[in-house]
Amino acid sequence: MVNYSTSEEDYIKAIYHLQSHQQTVSTNALAAEIKTKPASVTDMLKKLKAKKLLHYQPYQGVKLNAEGLRIALDIVRRHRLWEYFLAEKLKFGWNEVHEVAEELEHVGSKKLIDRLDEYLGFPRFDPHGDPIPDHTGKMAIKTQVRLTELPLNITAKVCGVADQSTQLLELLKHRSISIGTNVEIKKKFGFDHSLEIKMRNTPVFTISEHAAQNIFVNYEPEN
Amino acid sequence: MVNYSTSEEDYIKAIYHLQSHQQTVSTNALAAEIKTKPASVTDMLKKLKAKKLLHYQPYQGVKLNAEGLRIALDIVRRHRLWEYFLAEKLKFGWNEVHEVAEELEHVGSKKLIDRLDEYLGFPRFDPHGDPIPDHTGKMAIKTQVRLTELPLNITAKVCGVADQSTQLLELLKHRSISIGTNVEIKKKFGFDHSLEIKMRNTPVFTISEHAAQNIFVNYEPEN
DNA sequence: AAATATTTTTAGATTCGCCTAAATTTAAAA
DNA sequence: TTTTAAATTTAGGCGAATCTAAAAATATTT
Numbered sequence: 001m002v003n004y005s006t007s008e009e010d011y012i013k014a015i016y017h018l019q020s021h022q023q024t025v026s027t028n029a030l031a032a033e034i035k036t037k038p039a040s041v042t043d044m045l046k047k048l049k050a051k052k053l054l055h056y057q058p059y060q061g062v063k064l065n066a067e068g069l070r071i072a073l074d075i076v077r078r079h080r081l082w083e084y085f086l087a088e089k090l091k092f093g094w095n096e097v098h099e100v101a102e103e104l105e106h107v108g109s110k111k112l113i114d115r116l117d118e119y120l121g122f123p124r125f126d127p128h129g130d131p132i133p134d135h136t137g138k139m140a141i142k143t144q145v146r147l148t149e150l151p152l153n154i155t156a157k158v159c160g161v162a163d164q165s166t167q168l169l170e171l172l173k174h175r176s177i178s179i180g181t182n183v184e185i186k187k188k189f190g191f192d193h194s195l196e197i198k199m200r201n202t203p204v205f206t207i208s209e210h211a212a213q214n215i216f217v218n219y220e221p222e223n
Numbered sequence: 224m225v226n227y228s229t230s231e232e233d234y235i236k237a238i239y240h241l242q243s244h245q246q247t248v249s250t251n252a253l254a255a256e257i258k259t260k261p262a263s264v265t266d267m268l269k270k271l272k273a274k275k276l277l278h279y280q281p282y283q284g285v286k287l288n289a290e291g292l293r294i295a296l297d298i299v300r301r302h303r304l305w306e307y308f309l310a311e312k313l314k315f316g317w318n319e320v321h322e323v324a325e326e327l328e329h330v331g332s333k334k335l336i337d338r339l340d341e342y343l344g345f346p347r348f349d350p351h352g353d354p355i356p357d358h359t360g361k362m363a364i365k366t367q368v369r370l371t372e373l374p375l376n377i378t379a380k381v382c383g384v385a386d387q388s389t390q391l392l393e394l395l396k397h398r399s400i401s402i403g404t405n406v407e408i409k410k411k412f413g414f415d416h417s418l419e420i421k422m423r424n425t426p427v428f429t430i431s432e433h434a435a436q437n438i439f440v441n442y443e444p445e446n
Numbered sequence: 447a448a449a450t451a452t453t454t455t456t457a458g459a460t461t462c463g464c465c466t467a468a469a470t471t472t473a474a475a476a
Numbered sequence: 477t478t479t480t481a482a483a484t485t486t487a488g489g490c491g492a493a494t495c496t497a498a499a500a501a502t503a504t505t506t
Contacts, residue, residue: 005462005463007462007463007464036463036464036465037464037465037466039464039465039466039467040463040464040465043462043463043464044463044464047462047463058471059470059471059472
């Protein structure tokens with residue numbers, strides 16, 4: 001088991017995240033993500049290719065290989081476990097955890113992370129609702145999504161909020177939305193991305209994209 | 224408030240520790256402590272002097288100034304709080320915590336450390352019995368002595384052993400004594416210098432002088 | 447006090463990760 | 477299909493932290 005530098009880990013993680021949207025990642029996209037210059041990215045890609053962590057041909061974009069993916073999942077695991085710890089145990093707000101976890105995630109000890117996982121009760125989702133890979137790299141199927149991601153006409157259950165602010169809680173209370181409430185999206189408005197929501201025993205109402213983004217729901221994905 | 228690199232912090236911490244033994248620290252001693260070469264030490268000392276963290280004249284050794292000391296205490300605080308966390312919450316053995324804490328201590332966030340401190344209940348000593356500086360840099364006075372030296376009827380905390388042999392550890396295990404256990408001497412027998420020990424929730428028992436000599440405890444002297 | 451040994455510093459390279467500017471390749475437009 | 481634009485790579489440098497080898501300062505012996 002090799003050890004990777006903080007920079008290398010940052011690149012691997014960034015490629016991993018970008019890969020989920022485009023299946024091949026461009027030098028420019030990576031540079032933007034890492035907040036560095038394209039020339040620096042090229043240098044690092046050559047290095048990571050030499051270490052056999054990714055597929056890379058000049059001008060043709062980059063993609064993690066199996067080993068790169070394994071490492072990426074390990075970094076993501078560390079990051080999200082720390083986020084969970086910060087929010088759950090140290091009472092950090094959901095919006096404060098990312099920055100600190102960004103530093104903690106680079107502490108390598110496998111034992112540390114596995115013990116932390118156990119201490120936290122093997123949580124499956126971080127405070128943002130993203131799944132936490134287990135010690136083998138497996139993640140729960142993301143039955144948990146932001147309300148904005150919920151497909152039309154599928155009933156889902158509210159299971160949490162990303163933003164603990166009083167304002168959001170006030171809004172939810174006004175709409176009688178709480179943990180466990182079943183909701184369904186009837187319509188999505190392209191103009192402002194607001195959503196038309198249907199709940200049992202209440203008339204249809206609309207909710208802003210901003211609010212919907214901070215509400216987590218889970219549902220059965222129909223494979 | 225400036226930020227220091229991992230290397231700079233390692234040097235500051237090493238100087239701090241060496242200072243407690245010799246009051247001026249030599250280049251060679253520092254090189255040995257950091258596991259680097261004297262030439263590298265000289266380079267770093269020039270840099271830290273430029274940053275006004277220490278007193279240094281070529282060939283004359285080095286010493287932290289007030290600002291350097293402040294930073295050192297902050298690093299020590301981070302290190303020992305993480306050690307406490309690892310031992311107390313993640314059930315690491317007291318001999319495993321140092322290495323991992325060595326990495327965690329460089330995570331800078333002030334808020335993280337203060338929250339961690341609070342979460343842990345503002346512990347005053349780490350698992351080795353060393354005092355943890357509070358957020359202002361103040362530490363409890365530590366009186367660490369062999370169990371044989373502990374005054375009668377004063378509660379002290381086991382903080383280490385002089386002899387790591389399996390035999391001693393077996394004896395300690397049998398008596399349910401581990402790092403952090405509170406003990407009190409009820410009686411000292413002049414004949415063989417054995418001691419009568421009282422611990423919470425267990426009946427009084429006796430321990431030989433030989434064993435007691437290899438157990439370190441610390442207690443707060445009653446000024 | 448002179449000679450020798452030890453410690454410490456200086457000089458000059460090396461690796462890592464980053465940068466700017468210029469050259470090259472690929473993609474898009476006319 | 478040229479031409480133009482955009483993306484990407486190469487070339488050459490820079491700062492941080494380290495190293496080796498050689499020079500300089502300090503300590504120790506004789």
